[in-house]
Amino acid sequence: MIARAKYEAVIGIECHVELTTRSKMFCGCANEFGGEPNTKVCPVCLALPGALPVANKEAIEHMIRAGLAFGAKIPEFSKFDRKNYFYPDMPKDYQISQYDMPLTLGGSVRYWLDDGTSKECRLTRIHLEEDTGKSVHAGGDGRIAGSAYSLIDFNRAGVPLMECVSEPDLRSAEEAVAYLEALKRTFVLLGVSDVKMEEGSLRCDANVSIRPAGSNELGTKAEIKNMNSFRSVFRAIESEIARQIDVLESGGRVVQETRGWDESQGVTHSMRSKEEAHDYRYFPDPDLVPLEIDTALIDRLRKTIPALPTERFERYLHEYELDPKQATQLIDNLPLARYFDECVAASGNAKQCTNFVLGDLSRLANETSIAVYASPVTPALLAELIGLVETKTVNSKIAKELVERMWAGEGSPKAIVEKEGLAQTSDTGEIERLIADVLSANEKAVADYKSGKTNILGFLTGQVMKASRGKANPALVTELLRKRLD
Amino acid sequence: MNELVRRSAAEIARDVGAKRLSAREVTEAVLARVDEVDDKLGCYLTRLNELARSSAQRVDERIAAGETLPLAGVPVAVKDNMCLTGTRTTAGSKILENWIAPYTATAVQRILDAGGVPIGKTNLDEFAMGSSCENSALGVTRNPYDLGRVPGGSSGGSAAAVGGYEAAIGLGSDTGGSIREPGAFCNVVGFKPTYGRVSRYGLIAFASSLDQIGPLARTVEDAALAYDAMAGHDPMDSTSIDRPVELTAIALRGDLKGVKIGIVKEFVTAKLGQEIDALYRRAYSELAALGAELVDVSLPTADYGLATYYLIAPAECSSNLARFDGVRYGLRVDGDDVGQMYENTRAAGFGPEVKRRILIGTYALSSGYYDAYYVKAQKARTMFAQDFRKAFERCDLIAAPAASSPPFEFNSKSDPYSMYMMDYYTIPMSLAGLPALSVPCGYAGSPQLPMGLQLCGPLFQEAKLLGAAHAYEQATKYATKVAVAV
Numbered sequence: 001m002i003a004r005a006k007y008e009a010v011i012g013i014e015c016h017v018e019l020t021t022r023s024k025m026f027c028g029c030a031n032e033f034g035g036e037p038n039t040k041v042c043p044v045c046l047a048l049p050g051a052l053p054v055a056n057k058e059a060i061e062h063m064i065r066a067g068l069a070f071g072a073k074i075p076e077f078s079k080f081d082r083k084n085y086f087y088p089d090m091p092k093d094y095q096i097s098q099y100d101m102p103l104t105l106g107g108s109v110r111y112w113l114d115d116g117t118s119k120e121c122r123l124t125r126i127h128l129e130e131d132t133g134k135s136v137h138a139g140g141d142g143r144i145a146g147s148a149y150s151l152i153d154f155n156r157a158g159v160p161l162m163e164c165v166s167e168p169d170l171r172s173a174e175e176a177v178a179y180l181e182a183l184k185r186t187f188v189l190l191g192v193s194d195v196k197m198e199e200g201s202l203r204c205d206a207n208v209s210i211r212p213a214g215s216n217e218l219g220t221k222a223e224i225k226n227m228n229s230f231r232s233v234f235r236a237i238e239s240e241i242a243r244q245i246d247v248l249e250s251g252g253r254v255v256q257e258t259r260g261w262d263e264s265q266g267v268t269h270s271m272r273s274k275e276e277a278h279d280y281r282y283f284p285d286p287d288l289v290p291l292e293i294d295t296a297l298i299d300r301l302r303k304t305i306p307a308l309p310t311e312r313f314e315r316y317l318h319e320y321e322l323d324p325k326q327a328t329q330l331i332d333n334l335p336l337a338r339y340f341d342e343c344v345a346a347s348g349n350a351k352q353c354t355n356f357v358l359g360d361l362s363r364l365a366n367e368t369s370i371a372v373y374a375s376p377v378t379p380a381l382l383a384e385l386i387g388l389v390e391t392k393t394v395n396s397k398i399a400k401e402l403v404e405r406m407w408a409g410e411g412s413p414k415a416i417v418e419k420e421g422l423a424q425t426s427d428t429g430e431i432e433r434l435i436a437d438v439l440s441a442n443e444k445a446v447a448d449y450k451s452g453k454t455n456i457l458g459f460l461t462g463q464v465m466k467a468s469r470g471k472a473n474p475a476l477v478t479e480l481l482r483k484r485l486d
Numbered sequence: 487m488n489e490l491v492r493r494s495a496a497e498i499a500r501d502v503g504a505k506r507l508s509a510r511e512v513t514e515a516v517l518a519r520v521d522e523v524d525d526k527l528g529c530y531l532t533r534l535n536e537l538a539r540s541s542a543q544r545v546d547e548r549i550a551a552g553e554t555l556p557l558a559g560v561p562v563a564v565k566d567n568m569c570l571t572g573t574r575t576t577a578g579s580k581i582l583e584n585w586i587a588p589y590t591a592t593a594v595q596r597i598l599d600a601g602g603v604p605i606g607k608t609n610l611d612e613f614a615m616g617s618s619c620e621n622s623a624l625g626v627t628r629n630p631y632d633l634g635r636v637p638g639g640s641s642g643g644s645a646a647a648v649g650g651y652e653a654a655i656g657l658g659s660d661t662g663g664s665i666r667e668p669g670a671f672c673n674v675v676g677f678k679p680t681y682g683r684v685s686r687y688g689l690i691a692f693a694s695s696l697d698q699i700g701p702l703a704r705t706v707e708d709a710a711l712a713y714d715a716m717a718g719h720d721p722m723d724s725t726s727i728d729r730p731v732e733l734t735a736i737a738l739r740g741d742l743k744g745v746k747i748g749i750v751k752e753f754v755t756a757k758l759g760q761e762i763d764a765l766y767r768r769a770y771s772e773l774a775a776l777g778a779e780l781v782d783v784s785l786p787t788a789d790y791g792l793a794t795y796y797l798i799a800p801a802e803c804s805s806n807l808a809r810f811d812g813v814r815y816g817l818r819v820d821g822d823d824v825g826q827m828y829e830n831t832r833a834a835g836f837g838p839e840v841k842r843r844i845l846i847g848t849y850a851l852s853s854g855y856y857d858a859y860y861v862k863a864q865k866a867r868t869m870f871a872q873d874f875r876k877a878f879e880r881c882d883l884i885a886a887p888a889a890s891s892p893p894f895e896f897n898s899k900s901d902p903y904s905m906y907m908m909d910y911y912t913i914p915m916s917l918a919g920l921p922a923l924s925v926p927c928g929y930a931g932s933p934q935l936p937m938g939l940q941l942c943g944p945l946f947q948e949a950k951l952l953g954a955a956h957a958y959e960q961a962t963k964y965a966t967k968v969a970v971a972v
Contacts, residue, residue: 043589047809049582049690050569050591054724082805084851088824093808150824152813281851283860286695286802288724 003249007210009241010218011176012168015183015204016161017193018131019062025130025160026053026096033199037153045158047091052287055080059160060103060291062192063128065301066162067104069186069308070123074298078103079290080128084281089133089152097163099282102127103291109166110310111182113174116317116324118310121179122167133157156200162192168207168218173237176206177230185309189334197229204233208240209254219244220254224268226261236261240268312337320350326358339373346383349390356382360403368407376409385413393417395424397470426473431464431480434472438463439484449485457481487651490515495560495654495708496735499601502549502559509542509549509559513603516561520605520652523972528627529637529647530606531566532574541603548601555601556735557715563644563653566607567614568594568699569688577690578612578622578640581810581817581835591688592723593657593699593716600715605653608643612837613807614659614692616640617667617908620896621839629671630970631935635893638668641702645672648702650970655712656702661692662795663889663912665700666924670888670938673926673965675955676702677709680945681919682727684713685720691806693799694725696916704965706925706956710735713948729946737949738956742776745954747941748783748881753911758890761930762937766887769927769939773885776957783877783884787869791913792906794870797850797863798917803840804847810835842902870917878944883954887911888924888938892931915942925955926965934968 021031027044043051067074081099104126112118134156139148164183170176184202187193195202204227209219224240227233239261244254259268284290309331316327330337336357343353361372361382368375385402388394394402394417402413402422410416417423425431438460439446449456457478464477490498490512501507517535524530538561545559564570567577569587576582590598598604611621619627619642627642629635630650637646641664644656649672658665660678669676677700684699691697701712714735719728749770755763774780812818812831819830836844850859877884890908899905915922924938939958943951959965 046814048569048588048815049575049577049585049809050567050587050686050688051589052687052723052725054722084805084808086808086811086825086828088811088813091809091814093811094805279853281805281848281853281856283801283805283851283856286693286725287691 003245004242006213007241007245007248008213008215009171009237010168010209010211010221011170011172011237012207013166013170013176013179013204014207015164015180015202017164017183017187017195018201019059019160019162020191020193021056021058021062021160023056024158025056025059025128026158029158031159033196033201035155037151037155040155041157045091046154053096053285055288055291056160059128061297061301062160062190063103063126063162064293064298065190065305066187066192067107067126068298068302069190069305070107070109072104072107072123072126074104074293075101076293077101077290078293080285080288081282082285085278087132088150089135089154089157091133091154091157095129095132096285096288097129098127103293109179109182109186110308111175111178112310112313112324113178114324116327118314119175119178121169121175124165124167126162126164129161129163131156131159131161168209173234173241176237177234180204180230180233182309185331189306189309203228206233206237206240208237208244210241210244210248220256222254222256222268223258224261225258225271228263232261232263235266236268239266243268320344320354322350322354326354329358335371335373339379342379343382346379347386349386352386352389353382356386356403360400361407364404364407375407376411377403377406381406381412388413388417392426392473393423395470395472395474397465397474398422398424401470422471424473425468425471426476428476428480431468431472431477434464434467435477435480435484438467446485457485488515488519491519491651493654494705495557495703495711496705498560498654499556499558499711502545502601503555505549507559509545509601509603510539512559512561513538513542513605516605516653523650524652526628526633526972527630527646527650527652528625529563529608529643529650529652531576531578531609531624531643532607534573534604534606537573538603538605541598545601545603556711557597557655558601560602560655561605561653562597562602563606563608563647563656564594564604565610565641565644565656565658567610567659567690567692568657569690570594570604570607573607575607575690576624577614578610578624579835579837579840580623581831583624583817585816589688592685592720594688596716597655597657597712602655602715605647608641608647608656610643611640612840613690613803614640614661614664614697615803615839615843617663617905618894618899619643619668621837623837626896629893629935630972631673631968632893632933633971635895635935636671638671638889638893640664640668641676642668642671645669645674645676645702648672648674648704650972654703655708657699657712658702659689659692659697659699660916661696661698661799662916663909665702666912666922666938666940667889667908669702669924670926671893671936672702673936673968674702674704675706675709675923675925675959676700676888676938677713677923677952678916678921679713679717679948680727680921682725683731683921683946683948684716685723685726687720687722691802693802694806695802696795696799706952706959707735707738709923710738710952710956713952717948732946732949734949734952737953739953740957740960742773742778742954742957745778745883746781746881747773747778747954748781748877748884750785750788750877750884750886751782752785752788753886755887758887762887762891765928765930765937766939770885772962773958776961778954781881783880785870785873785877785914787866787873788914790866791870791917792910794863794866794917795909795913796846796906797859798867800843800847801850801860802847804844804851807836807840807844839902867917870914871919874914874918874920874944882943883951884942886940886942888940892929892935892937911940915940920945921948921951923951923955925959927962928964929968936965936968
């Protein structure tokens with residue numbers, strides 16, 4: 001722990017995100033997760049002799065929108081290159097990717113930490129490529145070592161994949177995960193990916209190095225692979241930082257290499273060193289024509305980009321005064337956040353909206369398995385209820401009851417209150433009559449109070465409220481009770 | 487020889503269309519001719535008798551139903567690097583010796599849609615790499631004019647089939663001369679359209695940026711008919727050009743009045759010996775006699791053609807042929823692990839010339855050599871295009887030799903370079919993507935064997951090019967002056 005403070009970690013993330021498109025990147029096969037093996041395949045994605053790729057326009061538009069959302073530059077000219085290497089689940093034995101002219105350059109991702117601190121991580125580039133198939137190793141324990149043979153499912157082969165490369169701007173495992181969460185939220189918001197890590201639609205590698213705290217030099221990095229959840233990203237980076245510190249503290253040297261994260265052991269293992277790195281022999285794919293992106297397309301796509309999660313987060317934190325946890329909770333449920341925004345717009349009372357949306361409404365949603373935004377409690381009705389609370393027409397108890405009845409589909413809270421006379425009463429005479437009744441029925445409590453057990457006052461207030469069928473103004477009840485008893 | 491097999495495609499289509507002749511009769515005559523001579527000529531790797539008969543029947547039905555089919559009943563030989571669903575498609579390689587294509591190449595489909603009848607799949611140099619068909623792993627094809635000599639290549643099977651009356655139209659592919667040179671050797675017209683004019687979808691790739699499908703035929707008119715049926719944009723091939731096709735068959739002309747024909751001063755035919763020099767001089771004067779104005783043009787880069795071509799084509803092939811890995815289809819030779827399996831499969835499956843080009847290409851794309859070789863070759867390629875553009879400011883078409891010699895004897899080219907030199911006059915046009923053809927222009931050597939005149943036009947000037955070739959052919963009729971040997 002003492003050693004730890006002497007060092008600063010420097011982390012960059014490369015992540016692959018499968019795009020949500022109707023068809024695959026270079027053919028007409030459906031881009032869907034799962035299904036019987038090798039049912040979503042055709043001559044193109046199986047790389048049969050003679051088959052040719054045709055680029056998917058929807059995927060290119062997704063990429064441009066992702067780039068624009070992060071303030072990236074969209075070059076006018078871009079192209080596809082072949083990355084050549086042999087791998088059984090890669091049908092062509094080359095991957096169509098982008099080498100030196102990616103679709104987007106630069107930009108940055110703003111993200112926040114649990115304590116609400118805003119941060120920024122610059123992007124190097126986002127480029128478009130295609131996914132591989134999946135090998136299933138049979139005989140043995142499911143890993144390639146010791147297996148008798150492997151089966152390959154090419155359903156995923158050719159699914160559009162964007163590779164998002166960050167600058168080494170991250171300084172801790174926490175920042176790395178927060179950055180990934182911000183990426184994920186943005187991609188989901190844009191509709192470019194569903195980002196389901198468990199289905200492999202987001203996969204990432206981390207480049208980790210350490211340096212003496214305060215230094216500007218970069219240390220030797222290790223590339224960490226095989227992390228399949230945000231939690232494993234966190235653990236792997238923590239473990240790797242600790243390993244590198246140990247190496248340096250014991251007088252060693254960190255070597256540039258690729259290391260695999262072992263989830264069960266909780267450590268990284270060396271996979272290959274820099275000397276064993278592939279020569280991918282990139283060259284422009286002669287089967288595909290270069291992409292020319294005109295400004296009209298960029299302008300059209302720019303108009304489709306909504307407010308980003310970070311903007312919303314900062315608005316919630318600073319304008320609506322939510323705490324970071326509440327803000328994150330809303331943002332991670334985007335339709336709920338949109339509902340919340342509408343409620344705030346309709347009621348003008350962010351605090352009450354937060355209380356209702358994250359409180360009673362979320363509870364009801366859990367109990368009934370109906371989403372808040374799909375319930376009969378529309379933003380306009382909630383605003384009406386908040387109006388009744390603000391004008392003290394109803395107290396919080398009645399408000400709670402009203403929410404339940406609105407959820408059940410009874411409609412306007414104002415109408416219910418009027419019809420059933422549920423408006424809060426602040427009629428002193430009426431309340432005093434009820435107090436008199438309650439006190440005479442609870443002589444023991446009165447005696448207790450007078451003997452000094454003043455906390456019995458809550459019980460008595462409750463009895464009066466009950467007698468008023470909830471309508472009495474509770475503050476007034478307490479005040480009048482106290483006056484009477486003291 | 488049955489008179490029907492000597493008929494041109496135009497005559498057959500006209501008569502079948504007019505119901506004076508049935509596609510069935512033509513097909514039976516051609517199948518009988520194949521039975522009679524193909525054991526000697528070896529044009530076909532796979533005969534498609536059943537498919538030919540059912541296709542012919544379908545054509546007769548369509549004609550009976552009132553359809554107009556520009557290639558009604560025309561027997562077609564398909565080079566065996568083009569996919570035809572349900573038929574064995576080998577690319578002349580052991581690695582695909584038993585592969586059945588599950589889909590049909592666009593160009594082949596268009597020929598069938600136009601009424602063409604597929605007779606069989608023809609021999610070629612393995613993966614279209616060669617100039618004599620001697621690189622085929624699956625059979626020997628002989629020149630129909632001298633069974634001791636090669637038919638040229640790589641489309642030698644299709645050229646010999648057309649020259650030997652085993653089909654009226656042959657489909658070939660040309661990367662550096664693979665239609666034009668065998669066309670010249672087999673005394674037929676061989677036509678390579680502008681790069682991108684005919685879809686490559688379903689053509690087993692050799693060098694993607696150069697490969698182009700085109701017809702071989704006994705007359706220019708037949709070549710034009712076949713081209714008209716195949717040309718045009720294909721959404722399955724991103725490099726196919728999306729602009730209207732100028733139909734060529736109706737634009738054929740009888741003279742060359744007002745046409746300026748460039749003679750390339752760097753193409754010194756004197757180097758080819760006195761007889762061949764005289765033959766080409768005669769051909770040029772025959773063009774002039776038809777009204778053409780001969781002008782000198784210069785291609786200063788001409789001598790760099792082979793060097794440029796033999797970097798770009800192998801580089802692309804090294805990547806294109808990676809997919810033949812034993813994993814999904816074709817030959818598999820097992821090994822201890824997947825790496826061994828790759829090595830064993832490719833060692834056993836590819837012939838020496840294919841391996842040579844894969845090695846050259848892999849080297850040219852390697853890190854550290856890429857700029858010196860591949861990038862430089864691409865720059866040279868741009869210069870070829872510029873040189874031609876400049877030349878075409880002074881002329882409408884260019885005339886040149888189609889091959890450096892008449893057909894040569896088997897095993898007479900002992901080193902690869904002397905074989906590569908066969909394409910000296912055809913490669914520059916390929917590098918520039920230009921439309922070019924060879925048309926019979928006489929006989930040379932002992933015995934006297936066919937020679938071809940190459941004509942080349944600016945991009946997309948197929949109609950002008952075929953028009954001039956037709957005028958030359960009609961005035962000279964060299965193809966009919968000597969009888970075939972079978």
